[in-house]
Amino acid sequence: MTTWPPLLVAVVVVPILGAVLTPVVGQWRARRAADWALGTMLLTSVVALLLVARVADGGPFSYVAGGWEVPYGIELRFDEFSAVTAIICLLGVLAIVFSRRYAEHALPEVRIPYYYALLLLNLAGMLGFSITGDLFNLFVFMEILSLSGYALVAVSGEKIAEMAAFKYLVMGAVSSIAVLFAIGMLYALTGSLNMADVASRLGGAPVAPVAVAFGMMALGFMVKAAIFPLHIWLPDAHAIAPSPVSAILSGLVVKVGIVGMLRLYQIAYTSRALDLEALNTVLMWLGALSIVMGAFFAVFQDDVKMMLAYSTISNIGYIVMGLGLASSAGVIGASVHVFNHAIIKATLFLGAGALIFRTGKRTLTDLAGVGHAMPWTVAAISVGAISIVGIPPTAGFLCKWYIALGAVEAGHPFFAFALVFGALFIFIYYIRMVNAFYFRPPRDPAILEVREAPASMLVPILVLATLCLVMGVLGRIPLSFIEPAVTRLLAPIGGG
């Protein structure tokens, strides 16, 4: 028992320390920075796996930092939703492996150690965000990951990268302020910052301030998650960033908004201070709108990464809709889609990165016929595309099926229809992409001469593509893993 709590601290402290020391290692040997970052992340992964194994075994557990009792000290709490740490570590490791060749090619050499430092900080922020049980701590980790995220978008130094990063920064900072304001209000109402403690004290609080606090917090997290009318920062930022960064941003960083939403729901449902009907309705509609609009914009993109960025908006729509349904199947589907979408989108973005690395081109028109020159990469991309559309037996199918079930269960069959409609749209543009890669005649015959991606890129892509298939076949495991947490979440409102 006594060996566990320090592990909960280590999962955040190890990557932060690693990040701080990366530039030092880089000063000594620029090329060693990548090894250092990889080592750090592997160590973190071991810790995260031990934590996930423990939560699967014995349910949630927590550690009080510095020995100050709850609610005075900062509580680190690991529950089933915190298992997102496993996927953060997995993508972190693979993105760092992928970056080895990609960063040498895309970045000036002096920036490479700083690039890895930012990447580690970003991952550390997400790890901390998903395990903290304290509201202000949540804000601090959110800022760590957001700030490093803004810088990572700009790191490539391309012409509009800084502009995209600035747009992202302004939207992101406004949303952070909204969340901080909400945290301040909750503190003023309850005198506590510990999430469980806030939830237990919020019961008798006046309705209007609680509604403002929850509303501001939801709004802040919705910007972070890039839900439809608040998505405008996402396409540029995710398309311009270096591909491994896009994979992290699209696969993980937008999910921070979702995890934040889950934390908000944990507080709101437990305290029963407020009927969340209004928020749920808004989330369902915005989710449905995001699915359709994201897919709609994606159909008209020629730039591969831009298309993938819009596809992220669609998929976040699925997750948010599942949350808004507030039925057991809907929330389970949404939570599992957080994991599965991370894997699928990372496959696609890393695959696109490999294509760009070898060919130097990024539009569907220019990349036509590349499937013959880089068969493995394009095969992996195709697997990702099939998964994201949700064709069985791939990873995307089960979660979407569960969300549709949840819509019917909650008595909103219309939303199940919106989901299927969105999936059709998504099918169209991914078919367009796969079709261009395999069957369209190449615009420039030189594209048939490029070589397959180097091993350090191909291995992460193939690992992820395999996971897309494995997660589809073994989809029951994450579903049954997350179920107790969802049952606990919905129990106070009579769901589950």
Place this chain on the structure above:
Amino acid sequence: MIAALWHNIDYAACVVLFCIGLYTVITKHNLIKKFMGLNIMETAVFAFIVATGVVEGGNAPIMGPGVEPPFINPLPQALILTGIVVAVSTTALALGLVIRIWHQCGTIEADELREAE
């Protein structure tokens, strides 16, 4: 109503300040002005949170001889110290980006930049 507003004048001022900041962020084209609006919003929220910890006639919570309760709640101030650090780093990063944008595009007006794209 007026009395309640007067009693909570500090909170009302924070809300006004917050709205001024948001208005600036949304309407100004100049990137630095946009960011100044963001700083105003941040300051409004910081002031709001510090104001929640104030106790009428309270003393600074520093232990020592001759210090009597009631004390002001020190926790919001400690939190906001962290908040200010975050805000400073955000500002530094934003200004760094603005300098890069200026070097690359020769302007920091959002509408002119959109044309440049």
